[in-house]
Every structure is written in C-alpha cells, then in structure tokens.
Amino acid sequence: MAKDKRRWTDRNVEVLVGTLLRSGVLLSAGVVLVGGALYLLSQGSTPADYRVFRGEPTDLRGLPGILKGVLEFHGRSLIQFGLLLLIATPIARVGFSAVAFFMQRDHVYVWITLIVLGFLLWSLVGSGFVF
Amino acid sequence: MNCCEFNFLVGLVATVAGLLGSLTGLGGGIVVTPALTLLFGVDIRYAIGATLVSVIATSSGAAAAYVKEGFSNIRVGMFLEIATTFGAILGALMATKTPTSALGIVFGVVLLYSAYASSRPQPSLAEGRGGDPLAERLGMNSSYPTSQGPRSYVVRRVKTGFGLMFGAGTLSGLLGIGSGALKVIAMDQAMGLPFKVSTTTSNFMIGVTAAASAGIYLNRGYIDPGLAMPVVLGVLVGSLLGARLLPRVKTRVLRLVFGLVVVVLAIEMIYQGVTGRI
Numbered sequence: 001m002a003k004d005k006r007r008w009t010d011r012n013v014e015v016l017v018g019t020l021l022r023s024g025v026l027l028s029a030g031v032v033l034v035g036g037a038l039y040l041l042s043q044g045s046t047p048a049d050y051r052v053f054r055g056e057p058t059d060l061r062g063l064p065g066i067l068k069g070v071l072e073f074h075g076r077s078l079i080q081f082g083l084l085l086l087i088a089t090p091i092a093r094v095g096f097s098a099v100a101f102f103m104q105r106d107h108v109y110v111w112i113t114l115i116v117l118g119f120l121l122w123s124l125v126g127s128g129f130v131f
Numbered sequence: 132m133n134c135c136e137f138n139f140l141v142g143l144v145a146t147v148a149g150l151l152g153s154l155t156g157l158g159g160g161i162v163v164t165p166a167l168t169l170l171f172g173v174d175i176r177y178a179i180g181a182t183l184v185s186v187i188a189t190s191s192g193a194a195a196a197y198v199k200e201g202f203s204n205i206r207v208g209m210f211l212e213i214a215t216t217f218g219a220i221l222g223a224l225m226a227t228k229t230p231t232s233a234l235g236i237v238f239g240v241v242l243l244y245s246a247y248a249s250s251r252p253q254p255s256l257a258e259g260r261g262g263d264p265l266a267e268r269l270g271m272n273s274s275y276p277t278s279q280g281p282r283s284y285v286v287r288r289v290k291t292g293f294g295l296m297f298g299a300g301t302l303s304g305l306l307g308i309g310s311g312a313l314k315v316i317a318m319d320q321a322m323g324l325p326f327k328v329s330t331t332t333s334n335f336m337i338g339v340t341a342a343a344s345a346g347i348y349l350n351r352g353y354i355d356p357g358l359a360m361p362v363v364l365g366v367l368v369g370s371l372l373g374a375r376l377l378p379r380v381k382t383r384v385l386r387l388v389f390g391l392v393v394v395v396l397a398i399e400m401i402y403q404g405v406t407g408r409i
Contacts, residue, residue, distance in 0.1 A: 011201065021338075022195035025188055029367060036360040040135055048137035048357070050167075053174040053231075055352030062350065079356035083184050083363065087345045089191050090338040097209060108269065112209055116339065119216040124346030127220070 008103040017093055024089030028082045035078025042075055063125075091120045134357060141171065142361035149189065149369025154382055155389045156330075157249055158311050159366045160186040161242060165396040168235070168409060173358065175231045175238075175409055179307030180353030183341055185366040186309045190338030192371060194331075200276070203331040204324065207271050207286060212336055214293045215300030215314075216343035222304025223344035227351050229305070235404030238306050242397035245312040246390045265289045275328050284325055292322040296336075304344035309337040 059065030060080050069077025098113040132140075144166050145159070152159025160182045167178035197203060226234065262285030266272055274283040295317035299310040311333055318329035348354050403409045 010205065014201065014203075014205070018195045018197075021191040025191045025195070025367070029188070029364060032360055032363060035356070036138070036364070039357060039360070040138060043357075044135040044138075045133050048132055048134045050171070050173040050177045050355065050358055053176045056355060057352075060354075060356065061352050076356040079360045080354070083354060083356065083359055084349075086184060086187050086191075086363070087342050087349070090187060090342040093191075094209075094212075094339060097205065106270070109206060109209060112213060116209060116212045116216055119213075119220060120339070120343050120346070122346075123216075123220050123223075123343050124349070127224075127347045127350050 008100055013097070013100040017096060020093060020096060021089060024085065024092065028085035028089065031082030031085060032079050033082075035075050035080075035082055037075070038073065038078060039075025087124065091117070091124070094120060137171070138357070138361045141167070141358070142365040144170070145185070145362045145365025146369040146372075149185075149366035150373045150376075151369075151385065151389045151392075152366075153189070153193075153370040153373030154377060154380060155249070155386045157245060157389060157393065158186070158309050159189060159370055161245060161308055162393060162396060163362060163366060164238065164307060165242065165400050167358075167362075169396065169399055169403070175234050176226075176353050177355050177358055179226065179234070180348045180355065181359040181362040183307035183345055183348055184354060184359050185363045186307070186341045187338050187345065188363050188367045189370045190309065190334055190341065192367060193374065194335050194338065196374065197331040197334060200327075200331070202275050202327045203335050204271065204273050204286075204328055205332075205335070206269065206273070207318070207322070207324070208332045208336050210269060210271070210289075211293060211296045211317075212339050214296040215303070215336055215340040218297040218300025218302075219304035219340045219343040220347060222301040222306075223347035224304075225301070226305045226307075227347075232404045232407050232409050234306065235400050235409035239397040239400035239404065241302060241306060241308070241310075242393055242400065246393040246397065248312050248316065249386070250390055261285070261287070263287050263289045273328075275325060282325075284328070285323075287323040288321050292317045295321055300340050300343070303337075303340050304347075307341075307344070307348070309341060311337055 066077050066080045070081045094117050101109040101113055145163055148162045149159035163182045164178040167173040168175050266286035266289050271286040274281040299313035303310040314333040315329050318324045
C-alpha cells in the first residue's frame with residue numbers, strides 16, 4: 001500500500017505522462033507522413049482547391065469510415081487516422097490522470113477528471129449524432 | 132497549383148509560423164489560419180480545422196519537455212479544463228452556425244488582442260489577496276522548484292479563473308486556436324499563479340481543450356487530410372526547431388517583427404470580413 005502510493009506520486013505520474021505525450025505525437029506524425037506520401041504519389045498532380053467549402057465525405061468524418069480506408073491503404077484515410085491518433089493523445093492523457101488520481105485515493109479529482117473525459121469522448125464519438 | 136506544389140508551399144509557411152510562434156511564445160497556430168485564408172484563398176472553415184489539429188501537436192510536443200521540469204499544476208489544470216472543454220464544445224458548435232465573414236472579424240480582433248497582451252507585461256490583479264478557500268479545499272496550492280529549493284504558492288480567485296477559462300475555451304473552439312494568451316492571463320492575473328506555473332499549465336490545457344473541439348470539427352467535415360497534413364507536420368517541425376534554438380536566440384527584435392506581422396494579418400482579416408470577401 002505504502003509502496004503503491006509512492007509509485008503514483010504526482011512527480012512520477014508527470015514523467016510517465018511526458019513519455020505518453022511524446023510517443024503519441026511521434027506515432028501520429030509518422031502515420032500522417034506515410035499517408036501524406038501515399039496521397040501525394042497517387043493524387044499529387046490533381047489541382048488543389050480549398051476555396052469553396054464542401055465538407056469532407058462521410059468516410060473521412062468518423063472512425064469506422066477512416067478505418068475502412070486505412071485497410072484499403074488510401075493515403076487520405078491514413079492521414080486522417082494519424083490526425084485521429086493526435087486528437088486521442090491528450091484524451092489518453094486525461095484518462096491516465098483519472099487512473100493516477102484513483103490510485104492516490106483522491107476521489108474529488110477522479111470525478112473532476114471523469115467529467116473532462118466525458119466531454120472529450122462525447123465530442124469525438126457522440127457529437128455526430130446531435131444537431 | 133497542383134497538390135504537390137500546394138503542400139510544399141503550405142508546409143513551408145507552417146514551418147516558419149511554428150518556428151516564430153515558439154520563439155516568440157505567441158504560438159504558431161495563430162498565424163496559420165490567416166495565412167491560409169489570405170495567402171492561399173483557403174475557406175476559413177478548412178483553415179480552422181487544419182490549424183486546430185496542429186495546435187494539439189505543438190501542445191503535446193512541448194508538454195513532453197515541460198513535465199520534466201515539474202512546473203505545471205495538474206490539479207488546477209484539470210479543474211479548469213471542465214470550463215475550457217465545455218466552452219470548446221460550445222464554441223465549435225457555434226462555429227458551424229456562424230457566417231465565415233463574422234468568423235474572420237472575430238479572428239482579427241482576437242489576433243490584435245493577443246499581439247497587444249504579449250507586447251507588455253500584465254499587471255497582476257491578484258496582488259495582496261489571500262488564498263481562495265475553494266483552492267484550499269480542492270488541494271490546488273502547491274510549490275515549484277527554484278534554484279533556492281521549492282517555493283510554495285497559493286491559488287487565488289478560483290471562480291473568476293474558471294469563468295475566464297470558459298471564455299478562453301469558447302474562443303478556442305470557435306476559431307480553432309489554442310487561446311494560450313487568454314489562458315495565461317486568467318491564471319497569471321486572476322489566480323495569481325507564478326509565471327512558469329501558469330505557462331506550463333496553460334500549455335497542458337491547450338491540447339486537451341483543442342481535442343474537445345477537434346472531435347466536432349472532424350464530425351462536421353472541417354478537417355481535410357490534404358490540407359491538415361502539411362500544416363500539422365510544418366508547425367510541429369517548426370516549433371520543435373524553435374524550442375531548440377530558443378536559448379541561443381535574442382527574441383526581442385523577433386517578437387517585434389512577429390508582432391507586426393500579426394497586426395497586419397489581423398487588420399487584413401477584419402477588412403476582408405467586413406467587406407464580405409472571407
């Protein structure tokens with residue numbers, strides 16, 4: 001028990017979090033880079049036009065569509081998957097904090113962290129079904 | 132312009148923006164959206180979506196370096212994130228209903244304010260006030276390392292800080308920016324946190340706040356992979372380079388030049404918004 005507490009001090013948690021964030025950013029940047037290379041190789045000579053807003057096709061707006069595109073090795077889907085990993089990095093960090101507060105028996109902050117986590121997950125997963 | 136040329140040019144601009152943003156402390160994301168809309172004619176909604184994702188990249192990248200120094204106050208950060216993430220969701224939902232010309236004008240005004248706020252030291256509003264009992268109850272008071280050993284500090288005016296953070300989150304979600312300037316002001320001035328603590332805590336919060344609106348932007352089709360790729364990679368490379376160079380560069384002149392660029396971009400955004408060209 002005492003040993004457990006020492007392992008979950010704020011200081012140790014922060015060092016772990018630093019590693020988590022760095023790995024998340026590097027991993028997602030790598031995926032974006034590979035996807036970008038594929039995208040430019042296949043569509044590099046088509047004209048780039050972002051003057052008129054059309055919105056992305058549905059298969060680039062949510063996890064199922066993006067994953068399907070990744071399995072088919074589409075460059076744009078792979079980039080989008082890398083961006084999704086990037087968005088997930090701070091969310092994972094918040095989830096990790098919830099665990100750390102729980103291990104420290106700090107119940108007030110477990111709840112505070114779970115509220116933040118709830119907002120984040122709703123935005124990513126649930127907001128597509130509202131409005 | 133074909134996709135290859137476009138990606139190369141956008142990547143170049145994003146790298147320079149990331150470099151200058153990290154050297155001056157203003158953040159690179161803040162000039163990427165105006166650069167994309169004004170120089171490349173990109174629809175502001177695509178520009179906002181791409182920039183928002185790059186904000187997450189720089190925040191997480193910098194946080195990895197910050198956490199080792201042990202300055203950020205994770206309890207203050209997490210508590211205030213209730214306000215910023217809720218605000219960010221609200222802001223992102225508002226963005227989908229706001230005319231693009233209005234977005235341009237608001238963006239310009241926020242740019243002007245950020246340039247102004249970073250150009251002069253801000254007086255602390257919390258001077259002479261005692262600690263907030265709420266901060267005591269929430270276990271927010273802490274200490275940070277100095278060369279003379281750890282120095283403790285108390286947190287003031289928690290409710291005011293919470294309210295300001297809600298505003299910062301809303302602007303972040305509406306415009307796809309980190310609103311770092313506003314966050315630091317709330318923690319520095321209202322809550323009386325030591326400067327190093329407020330900057331590092333704010334950086335940690337920026338990524339979480341941006342992630343809250345990014346989900347909505349993704350679901351609404353604002354994030355285009357072809358545009359986000361050069362922006363994210365460029366800003367990330369530029370800001371990492373900036374962090375390396377920072378100890379060796381005199382930033383005073385740089386801040387002045389970058390500040391002027393920000394002001395020019397801001398006025399142009401407002402002008403184009405008022406004349407309905409955005």
